[in-house]
Amino acid sequence: xxxxxxxxxxxxQGAIDAGLSGVYxxxxxxxxxxxxxIQLSESKRKEGQPIFCRWATNEKTAMEAALGMSYMGKxxxxxxxxxxxxxxxxxFMNAAITGVNGGLVVVAADDPSMHSSQNEQDSRFYGKxxxxxxxxxxxxxxxxxxxQRAFDLSEKLHTPILxxxxxxxxxxxxVVMTADNKREQNAMSMPDNVQHFILLPAFAKRNYAELxxxxxxxxxxxxxxxxxxxxxxxxxxxxxxxxxxxxxxxMEHLQGSNERTMLKITQYPLPVALINRMVADGAxxxxxxxxxxxxxxxxxxxxxxxxVKVVGRLxxxxxxxxxxxxxxxxxxxxxxxxxxxxxxxLVANRPPALCQGCGHRDMYAALNxxxxxxxxxRIFGDIGCYTLGxxxxxxxxxxxxxxxxxxxxxxxxxDAGQHPAIAVIGDSTFxxxxxxxxxxxxxxxxxxxxxxxxxxxxGMTGGQDSAGxxxxxxxxYGVGVPQEHVRxxxxxxxxxxxxxxxxxxxxxxxxTSVVIARRECIQTLKRHLKxxxx
Amino acid sequence: MKKNIILAGVGxxxxxxxxxxxxxxxxxxxxxxxxxxxxxxxxxxxxxQSNLRLSSEPIMSDLIEKGDADLIVSxxxxxxxxxxxxxxxxxxxVTSSIPFVNIPDYPNIDEVIAxxxxxxxxxxxxxxxxxxxxxxxxxxxxxxxxxAAIPMxxxxxDKMIAGVRRVFARxxxxxxxxxxxxxxxxxxxxxxxMQ
Numbered sequence: 118x119x120x121x122x123x124x125x126x127x128x129x130q131g132a133i134d135a136g137l138s139g140v141y142x143x144x145x146x147x148x149x150x151x152x153x154x155i156q157l158s159e160s161k162r163k164e165g166q167p168i169f170c171r172w173a174t175n176e177k178t179a180m181e182a183a184l185g186m187s188y189m190g191k192x193x194x195x196x197x198x199x200x201x202x203x204x205x206x207x208x209f210m211n212a213a214i215t216g217v218n219g220g221l222v223v224v225a226a227d228d229p230s231m232h233s234s235q236n237e238q239d240s241r242f243y244g245k246x247x248x249x250x251x252x253x254x255x256x257x258x259x260x261x262x263x264x265q266r267a268f269d270l271s272e273k274l275h276t277p278i279l280x281x282x283x284x285x286x287x288x289x290x291x292v293v294m295t296a297d298n299k300r301e302q303n304a305m306s307m308p309d310n311v312q313h314f315i316l317l318p319a320f321a322k323r324n325y326a327e328l329x330x331x332x333x334x335x336x337x338x339x340x341x342x343x344x345x346x347x348x349x350x351x352x353x354x355x356x357x358x359x360x361x362x363x364x365x366x367x368m369e370h371l372q373g374s375n376e377r378t379m380l381k382i383t384q385y386p387l388p389v390a391l392i393n394r395m396v397a398d399g400a401x402x403x404x405x406x407x408x409x410x411x412x413x414x415x416x417x418x419x420x421x422x423x424x425v426k427v428v429g430r431l432x433x434x435x436x437x438x439x440x441x442x443x444x445x446x447x448x449x450x451x452x453x454x455x456x457x458x459x460x461x462x463l464v465a466n467r468p469p470a471l472c473q474g475c476g477h478r479d480m481y482a483a484l485n486x487x488x489x490x491x492x493x494x495r496i497f498g499d500i501g502c503y504t505l506g507x508x509x510x511x512x513x514x515x516x517x518x519x520x521x522x523x524x525x526x527x528x529x530x531x532d533a534g535q536h537p538a539i540a541v542i543g544d545s546t547f548x549x550x551x552x553x554x555x556x557x558x559x560x561x562x563x564x565x566x567x568x569x570x571x572x573x574x575x576g577m578t579g580g581q582d583s584a585g586x587x588x589x590x591x592x593x594y595g596v597g598v599p600q601e602h603v604r605x606x607x608x609x610x611x612x613x614x615x616x617x618x619x620x621x622x623x624x625x626x627x628x629t630s631v632v633i634a635r636r637e638c639i640q641t642l643k644r645h646l647k648x649x650x651x
Numbered sequence: 652m653k654k655n656i657i658l659a660g661v662g663x664x665x666x667x668x669x670x671x672x673x674x675x676x677x678x679x680x681x682x683x684x685x686x687x688x689x690x691x692x693x694x695x696x697x698x699x700q701s702n703l704r705l706s707s708e709p710i711m712s713d714l715i716e717k718g719d720a721d722l723i724v725s726x727x728x729x730x731x732x733x734x735x736x737x738x739x740x741x742x743x744x745v746t747s748s749i750p751f752v753n754i755p756d757y758p759n760i761d762e763v764i765a766x767x768x769x770x771x772x773x774x775x776x777x778x779x780x781x782x783x784x785x786x787x788x789x790x791x792x793x794x795x796x797x798x799a800a801i802p803m804x805x806x807x808x809d810k811m812i813a814g815v816r817r818v819f820a821r822x823x824x825x826x827x828x829x830x831x832x833x834x835x836x837x838x839x840x841x842x843x844x845m846q
Binding site for chain 2: 119121123146147149150232233285286288289290291292362365366368369372442443444447454455456457458459460461463464465466467468469470471472502505509577579
């Protein structure tokens, strides 16, 4: 069937058609649509076996649950944005040591240029770090096809497969030919050797030796699978190694020309034999075109003779940072520039902002007024829509680093003597990574106020279910915050005096307290009202 | 046939629905298509754009190069100007004339309109008023803009109308007819501009 799909949706459909039994994920741009597509598909399913597709609390719980499903012989998919790889790294790295039973594919969606992220780390490092094969499709059709092949290869080589995509791959649509039939799900089965999953040092050493020995198989597959394609040019001195969607930007300019030698990479580890052939065919200069960090460029330098010049992001042939573009490739390939109009002087920046009527706005309005009553307040922010509180008109937060850091950074600041030390964290981010930090606060009775701005959803990524909805007070009591210091307010302009009074009382209380500002996200509210009208 | 189109607007205005209809029509013409979208943070009232590429030959890059866009279709006049460096020398700007002011330093609207008008190939239209005159709701203003872009898109008018019908079919006949009326109103406004 011919369908127009986002790269993310192509991965999702590829996984469904490969006999997926469960998808495990925490929302994060640009990966969210993979899981949403499977959820939508499940909501319409009339027959066949169900696919587990409920959002996980964070990327680590997602990765572990997927490993559990793989242990039982079924195919599991894990999806996250690149920084989610840091959260699940413990489970991910060790899944490479245990190996898999049912196919296990981990999708990491990188965000070069940081359109919606705090860094542009390259997940291919994780593939190399864990010593497992990684796929990097160059277009939507490959995203669909490779997802299916990834499950097969995972089971054949008994290893998780990392699938790396970037923003433009994830969020671009094209026509994809999909299969008419999907593969049946695997039946449940136990691992052949349970010791593979018991990482006691004695067993782990054996597993690790097997993983090291398997590297040759991984390289062989990358040389022969057809996912890495070598073509010798008529002028083989000038060669290009193009990875993932970097290939498209090259071919945008070179389509129809066979002058340069080309090695297209969509599977790692690097295909050693194909690189050797490129050198043997006479490559003198190799341009490395890769989205993200100069991973392949660095590796190649150690693989080719020193007489062969390797150029790319490290040498300035391509920009060191940010995503690739046809413009950057035009320059790197030495082509004549197109005539370009000047930017219009009238155009003003239009940064994103909190929605009109959003509860975070009223929360920040109250917090700012109370904070001004103290000589040197510090407010530690977190990841979500409310990070926009850093911008005009609020300028309310003094830090924002990674999921959950607001709670523990406020604690560290309080430990250092700061007062007031306030954390602002959303409900979904709190359950993702804030609860353990709150336990640290309680255990030393840190003098902090944890302000949970609870909009009953995961707002920034479009309103996915939030893991603790309806149970935040119970979670805080359970962690050990005294009931009288778990306060709930409704962030509305009419409640401003009450909210400010509650904040003052809890700031002045010498110990750990939680203030929950709870009002439904204005976007999900609109959606719910519309659905109710029908 | 090859068209590079930049769809522009402010998060929440509905540029992706325009892309969906063009995509539907392009497929029925047997064209290749690539459409890069912006999801995530910018959708909260920030500037958003989508790169839509149509061609009778396979398309490689998901992104349009600076100086290589045939057409900017914008739901907001200042947002149309934002992408000028992408436009070919003889490219077209088709834009709503109604400003969306959600920033304190929004420029003088008369100057914005003058800048758009100074461009040789442009269509400026009040999509809200045209939607209203056509009996369509304000949400269909983006379809007025789509209609105004038809002559520059190189896709047959009837195929585009058929695309609108297919995209909105599941919302019922009334919604379909109002959106078709909105597209026709935009098309009437600009159909003679190319001559």
